[in-house]
Amino acid sequence: MQTRDSDFLVVGSGLAGLTAALHLSAHGKVLLVSKRTAEEGNSRYAQGGIACVMDPDDSIEEHVADTLQTGGGLSEEEAVRAVVEGGRARIAELEEFGIHFERRAENREEYDLGQEGGHSRRRVLHAGDVTGKALIDGLLARAKADPNITLAGNWLAIDVVPTGWIGLAGQDRCIGCYFLDKNSGEIFAVRSPVTVLATGGLGKAYLYTSNPDVATGDGVAMAWRAGLPIRDMEMIQFHPTCLYHPDAKTFLISEAVRGEGAKLIDRRGREFVYDFDKRGSLAPRDITARAIDSVMKKHGDPFVYLDISHRDADFLQKRFPTLYEACLNFGFDMARAPVPVVPAAHYSCGGIVADVNGRTAMPGLYAIGEVASTGLHGANRLASNSLLEALVCGYCTAQEIAADQPGPVAEVSIPPWELGEAVSSDEAVVVEHNWNEVRTVMWDYVGIVRSDRRLTRARRRIRTIREEIRSYYREYLVTADLLELRNLAAVAELIVRSAQHRKESRGLHYNEDWPETAARARHAIVQDKPGGPLDVE
Numbered sequence: 001m002q003t004r005d006s007d008f009l010v011v012g013s014g015l016a017g018l019t020a021a022l023h024l025s026a027h028g029k030v031l032l033v034s035k036r037t038a039e040e041g042n043s044r045y046a047q048g049g050i051a052c053v054m055d056p057d058d059s060i061e062e063h064v065a066d067t068l069q070t071g072g073g074l075s076e077e078e079a080v081r082a083v084v085e086g087g088r089a090r091i092a093e094l095e096e097f098g099i100h101f102e103r104r105a106e107n108r109e110e111y112d113l114g115q116e117g118g119h120s121r122r123r124v125l126h127a128g129d130v131t132g133k134a135l136i137d138g139l140l141a142r143a144k145a146d147p148n149i150t151l152a153g154n155w156l157a158i159d160v161v162p163t164g165w166i167g168l169a170g171q172d173r174c175i176g177c178y179f180l181d182k183n184s185g186e187i188f189a190v191r192s193p194v195t196v197l198a199t200g201g202l203g204k205a206y207l208y209t210s211n212p213d214v215a216t217g218d219g220v221a222m223a224w225r226a227g228l229p230i231r232d233m234e235m236i237q238f239h240p241t242c243l244y245h246p247d248a249k250t251f252l253i254s255e256a257v258r259g260e261g262a263k264l265i266d267r268r269g270r271e272f273v274y275d276f277d278k279r280g281s282l283a284p285r286d287i288t289a290r291a292i293d294s295v296m297k298k299h300g301d302p303f304v305y306l307d308i309s310h311r312d313a314d315f316l317q318k319r320f321p322t323l324y325e326a327c328l329n330f331g332f333d334m335a336r337a338p339v340p341v342v343p344a345a346h347y348s349c350g351g352i353v354a355d356v357n358g359r360t361a362m363p364g365l366y367a368i369g370e371v372a373s374t375g376l377h378g379a380n381r382l383a384s385n386s387l388l389e390a391l392v393c394g395y396c397t398a399q400e401i402a403a404d405q406p407g408p409v410a411e412v413s414i415p416p417w418e419l420g421e422a423v424s425s426d427e428a429v430v431v432e433h434n435w436n437e438v439r440t441v442m443w444d445y446v447g448i449v450r451s452d453r454r455l456t457r458a459r460r461r462i463r464t465i466r467e468e469i470r471s472y473y474r475e476y477l478v479t480a481d482l483l484e485l486r487n488l489a490a491v492a493e494l495i496v497r498s499a500q501h502r503k504e505s506r507g508l509h510y511n512e513d514w515p516e517t518a519a520r521a522r523h524a525i526v527q528d529k530p531g532g533p534l535d536v537e
């Protein structure tokens with residue numbers, strides 16, 4: 001087996017990974033890896049923008065308060081403050097890099113700040129309605145031009161390598177990662193004193209999701225297998241408004257549309273969210289998603305409507321050019337009639353326990369962006385805070401690593417990957433079947449509204465699927481599909497187990513058998529090997 005060496009290994013080239021890589025490159029050689037093209041990931045699809053205090057009438061205190069309020073008691077104030085305070089410097093840096101945020105037509109000195117649910121002020125910076133693409137294109141161009149950064153695409157990280165796994169005594173330390181080269185089928189190792197997991201989200205664990213195909217929870221599953229604590233996995237955010245159309249697999253209609261006055265209405269034209277929250281259509285996502293779910297179930301409707309037809313085509317074309325055009329292509333003119341929408345799995349608030357400097361429980365291993373649970377989002381994410389977190393934590397982690405100066409690992413040799421031998425003729429169909437089953441079970445039993453019975457059922461099904469995957473994994477040559485399925489099933493189990501241990505409803509987790517919120521907010525933490533103990537603190 002080939003072993004490559006790098007000063008810093010960053011797994012994931014979304015906003016978090018790119019930011020970390022660009023700041024690490026001043027300190028050594030960076031290997032920046034993605035499992036498809038470098039562009040592909042949740043970051044690229046972000047439409048709404050980045051929350052940041054830019055308006056002189058706004059304040060850090062208000063942004064912190066809104067984040068804590070939305071976080072439902074599970075956010076940690078220190079982490080929230082660090083991320084919110086770190087925002088302005090990162091925005092200034094992005095502008096120095098040539099990434100521009102929209103300014104007001106009437107006054108070019110002022111930003112055109114968007115309003116989103118849960119924010120008490122307009123504070124969302126945006127680059128048209130393609131903020132994520134603007135960020136990724138801009139930062140990727142810099143990374144490509146940086147002689148200290150090597151980009152590697154189509155490499156799928158399989159597992160990180162803790163020293164304990166290769167029989168070294170003393171405290172576990174991460175010394176790199178095994179990869180599958182998807183082009184050649186070769187398995188190899190990258191040895192590095194620093195591994196940064198920036199692998200993004202896990203929306204693909206659900207049948208309906210706004211996330212692209214790469215979001216299979218690989219980083220969380222890898223960290224869990226390496227024995228790290230994984231926190232609050234039941235806190236899955238469902239975006240209320242994905243376009244309902246057979247060809248629109250993951251097409252999201254940004255919350256910024258509601259910020260500009262769009263209303264959620266049922267088939268009868270009623271703005272039903274007022275039955276659930278006095279803020280109506282501008283209520284936070286968990287409330288609107290639950291309201292939609294409830295109305296759809298009550299009336300047996302497959303969707304509800306989002307109505308911004310009181311705005312003219314001119315305004316919509318200027319404010320939401322990509323969105324407006326895409327809806328037109330699907331046959332919906334937002335300026336003329338309401339568009340059908342459904343909720344879909346969107347964001348994972350939980351993840352690998354890490355601080356805002358990316359530090360995890362294992363020296364040498366860092367986690368940033370959506371894969372991490374830093375204490376910012378708690379039980380629910382305030383809209384547009386995740387790009388902010390990816391930027392600030394990506395930067396802080398690079399600073400922390402540079403200050404740490406982790407020791408060399410070149411003298412440690414990573415043993416070859418043990419390959420299964422058989423090539424299965426029916427593997428593709430088994431993987432496809434289990435993949436669909438995991439996603440359907442999660443959607444039906446571990447979705448927006450949960451119950452004890454549904455969670456028990458899901459746990460049983462996921463366990464059976466995981467056993468099947470394990471036997472496949474031992475016997476057959478691994479493929480990218482099998483590795484992703486293994487990770488998807490692992491995160492599904494983590495979500496179910498965390499949900500089962502939360503005997504209350506809080507933030508994004510709603511269990512109809514436990515509708516009340518407990519007086520004390522506690523994290524759900526799963527640690528140790530799969531099947532190991534579950535601890536709630």
Ligand SMILES: Cc1cc2nc3c(=O)[nH]c(=O)nc-3n(C[C@H](O)[C@H](O)[C@H](O)COP(=O)(O)OP(=O)(O)OC[C@H]3O[C@@H](n4cnc5c(N)ncnc54)[C@H](O)[C@@H]3O)c2cc1C
Binds near residue numbers: 033043047157200218
């Ligand atoms: C449609 C959509 C709209 C959104 N809108 C907003 C918004 O307006 N504002 C906001 O704040 N947030 C928004 N979000 C959320 C936000 O985009 C993400 O939380 C954030 O971009 C995550 O960034 P990341 O760098 O952690 O991960 P990602 O951008 O998802 O990048 C993950 C990277 O990891 C790589 N990877 C994954 N697994 C492996 C593996 N095994 N081996 C190698 N590489 C791997 C991928 O190839 C990819 O490069 C939105 C999300 C979606 C899906």
